[in-house]
Amino acid sequence: REGLQNNSKAIDEKVSSYAAGLTDSFQGDADKRKGTVEYDIGSDDEQKYVKNYQPLRDELIQWTVIQNLPTFAIKRYKDSIYRGELDPKSNKREGRGVIVYNSSRIYEGHWTNDRRHGQGYEYFSNGNTYEGEYKTGKVWGQGKYIWQSGEYYEGQWVEGYKEGYGVWQGVAGDNYVGQWRANKPYGFGKHTWGNQDEYEGEWKACLRHG
Numbered sequence: 001r002e003g004l005q006n007n008s009k010a011i012d013e014k015v016s017s018y019a020a021g022l023t024d025s026f027q028g029d030a031d032k033r034k035g036t037v038e039y040d041i042g043s044d045d046e047q048k049y050v051k052n053y054q055p056l057r058d059e060l061i062q063w064t065v066i067q068n069l070p071t072f073a074i075k076r077y078k079d080s081i082y083r084g085e086l087d088p089k090s091n092k093r094e095g096r097g098v099i100v101y102n103s104s105r106i107y108e109g110h111w112t113n114d115r116r117h118g119q120g121y122e123y124f125s126n127g128n129t130y131e132g133e134y135k136t137g138k139v140w141g142q143g144k145y146i147w148q149s150g151e152y153y154e155g156q157w158v159e160g161y162k163e164g165y166g167v168w169q170g171v172a173g174d175n176y177v178g179q180w181r182a183n184k185p186y187g188f189g190k191h192t193w194g195n196q197d198e199y200e201g202e203w204k205a206c207l208r209h210g
Contacts, residue, residue, distance in 0.1 A: 015104050037091045039073045057121040060109045061096040
């Protein structure tokens with residue numbers, strides 16, 4: 001638990017510095033630049049930002065590799081900046097890249113047709129994180145969501161919901177292992193409480209059933 005908290009603190013510090021860099025990049029003629037795409041990164045500040053950026057999950061994006069690709073570019077949005085691969089014909093996000101929001105939210109991972117798709121890692125502004133699969137912009141497949149408190153769910157997801165088989169671990173020693181539907185235990189599963197009481201059997205909408 002202590003190791004998890006230390007790692008979370010280190011990530012929080014990284015994210016704060018990246019968000020500050022994003023805020024700086026919106027200064028001056030920011031309103032004119034929103035929606036623009038830059039393949040030729042001429043700004044010294046921007047080149048420094050790209051060079052010094054330390055990915056939260058570099059195994060997903062290989063930052064030093066993609067920043068030297070001809071498809072690497074910067075795309076600006078109202079509340080965020082994307083740095084990574086783009087389709088040169090459509091200027092849509094395609095391949096590997098990072099988007100940093102001015103709220104301190106960060107996504108690093110794969111993109112298809114301008115949406116999160118494939119493996120990715122997301123840090124939310126409240127300190128929660130998700131690492132796993134995405135499909136057409138949504139959490140979908142196998143993945144692990146960790147709350148800042150240390151609580152976590154690891155398992156299957158469908159369209160952003162816990163769906164299928166998964167493991168939930170609470171911070172008070174409670175845990176549930178089994179089937180899920182629409183974010184709730186549904187089907188066969190086993191819940192163990194902090195006092196080691198157990199129930200193994202059928203569940204429906206988070207309630208024991210049968």
